[in-house]
Amino acid sequence: MKILIVLTYYTPYMSGVTEFARMLAEDLAHRHEVTVLTTQHDVALPVEETLNGVRVVRAPVFARMHKGVLSWKFITWFRQLAKQHDVVNLHMPMLESGVLAMLVPRRKLVVNYQCDMAVVGGLLDRLAVNVTRISCWLATRRARDVGVLTHDYASSSAWLSGIRDKQHEVLAPMKAMPWSEVQAPTDDVFRFGFVGRFVVEKGLPVLLDAFAQVHAQHGDRVRLVLVGDTHNIAGGGIMDAIHGSIAALGDAVEVRGRVSEQELQAFYADLDVLVLPSVNRYEAFGMVQLEAMLSGARVIASNLPGVRTIVQNTGNGEVVPIGDAVALAGAMQRLMASQGVLSRAGVREQALRAYPLRRFFDLQEAMLLNSARDAQAR
Structure with a gap:
């Protein structure tokens, strides 16, 4: 399968959403052809490279707004890449998610709704947050499937109400942390x-x-x-x-x-x-x-x-x-x-x-591939 993963920030930027997408992409790359479309949030980063088996494409940025960035090429490149892939996976919150969702057939669109947005700044921040909220709301309504971290979070979100029938609890990826029986320091601190x-x-x-x-x-x-x-x-x-x-x-x-x-x-x-x-x-x-x-x-x-x-x-x-x-x-x-x-x-x-180590990866891949197989059947 050809899988396109889309999000605003990707490694080396560090956040929960970024790590979620990175670990997913790198795991899927062992079995599928995976491309990540993101933004060039740091001009020192290359526009395109391969990282741990994942093709990473970064669209140049022309402006920044709250936690997001603005990039015309992000949208135009998305349109091209979406046609070349069997399934498109948007990771939100993302300012452009509503527009992107309209550019891909519903049958191959899967979104991961990571979290609601909270207003923490002034007027400009409020505007950015509310525009992004509406954009994400539109994307979840158009998507064939919606991955949520937990039903506990999803059931408390006003922005996810009414779409419980297409929600899938996928949790979050876990690292196989190294283990040794002799770990803790021997001091009294x-x-x-x-x-x-x-x-x-x-x-x-x-x-x-x-x-x-x-x-x-x-x-x-x-x-x-x-x-x-x-x-x-x-x-x-x-x-x-x-x-x-x-x-x-x-x-x-x-x-x-x-x-x-x-x-x-x-x-x-x-x-x-x-x-x-x-x-x-x-x-x-x-x-x-x-x-x-x-x-x-x-x-x-x-x-x-x-x-x-x-x-x-x-x-x-x-x-x-x-x-x-x-x-x-x-x-x-x-x-x-x-x-x-x-x-x-x-x-x-x-x-x-x-939380078995492979549980997230198995749940997430099943959701993506079900969508891809349905798209191919049509």
């Missing part, structure tokens, strides 16, 4: 961690407030390690806004920024608890939760639709109220007190029981 872009929706101010409360009681026995892109983030980052809170905690907080895959694996192996304190619907699943669990770390997650399901389905941690630093600090204290109740191997085993 309890390590909390965060992985993600330093943006408003990730709730870093809430995490820093909660950690300050825990640190006030435990001092050098606790540490917080922050991993992820700190600057040059689509839509803007918050590193400057939280710098003072980080500095006030001194050596108790370490900011590592963006790290390599090997460094990320080492980070997880040292971690006791991953905290995902997200505060709005841009966070719909949280793949990092499963990465941490597969390395033996427990998780504290916000009580957001979709996000909460990983802890709920595995039992590996706690779910806390959204944006509540006091409640988060309490959960951090409880997981410190219950250290050792469940081994790291036990955490990994419970995660794999609820």
